[in-house]
Amino acid sequence: MIDLIKALADPCRLRLVGALLRAELTVQELTQILGMGQSRISRHLKILTEAGVLSVKRQGTWSYYRAGEENAFFCAIRPEFERELEKLPERNDDLAAVALALEARRRRSLEFFDRHAAQWDVLSRTLLPVPHYLDRLLGLIPPVDTLLEIGVGTGALLPELCLRAAKVIGVDHSPAMLEEARRRISSDGNHNAELRLGEMTHLPLADGGAGCVIANMVLHHAADPLTVLGEIHRVLKPGGALVLADLARHEREWAREQLADQWLGFDEDELKGWIAGAGFGSVEIERVGAGVGQEAVLLVKAIKAGIRKPGARD
Known part of the structure; x- marks a missing residue:
């Protein structure tokens, strides 16, 4: 408790924790x-990490910091702590700056995919080969009326998806x-497929609008994976399924x-904890x-908690 109080007793470190929450x-x-x-930021991050307030995840030459769960006392006071953070004079500016940082990530991704769309299928297969997994991924999809694919890309999966649902929406x-x-x-004549422009963090679909959401090699492109998983949870019906394929941890910087x-x-x-945390x-x-x-490759199937009415379809 003393180490935690010492770690938090600095205005800069309070702002850092606020951003990383x-x-x-x-x-x-x-x-x-x-x-x-x-150097100043790194020194404060070291103090907060040693106190268990933050945790660090190293990927290649990059280190990602986030609010940690190692300090039990911090976890206990966190709800009230977060409310008090809103009173900091720099709070609004800091939140706006966090939003800009995430937007910069999203913008870099958008510019890349717009530039390489025509060559994407060959580019991705050539530069970062993966084992054959698509048959197993498709086998995880339950029978549904409405299936949503996020990060539809060039539509390589759409012909198969259209065989598995009455309506397929690609975003x-x-x-x-x-x-x-x-x-x-x-x-290909896939008349039951509909394409929509939209972000993973703001899917163009009503709450509970899909019986299944599929995300194939998409999450590692997301600026904020936790927000994406929460948005997927929102658009799924109770009892609906998230079917996901993504890369296991690697070091190809x-x-x-x-x-x-x-x-x-x-x-x-980590991925299992995020998905469970999304509900x-x-x-x-x-x-x-x-x-x-x-x-x-990691293949994931997750079910949204909730009760469907007897006889209801997805």
């Missing part, structure tokens, strides 16, 4: 948000990607620049092992 951020992003030098934030997907469904990856894959326990009542994860020169 909203998102996972790098040292570079935090220097911009607080308008301070890197992507890149107009160029959607144009490629539109060409695909037009040539170049993927940030060459493939616009925000995250170098995910640890199984899903059942989470199952299967690891598809990697061959030579490949990266392993």
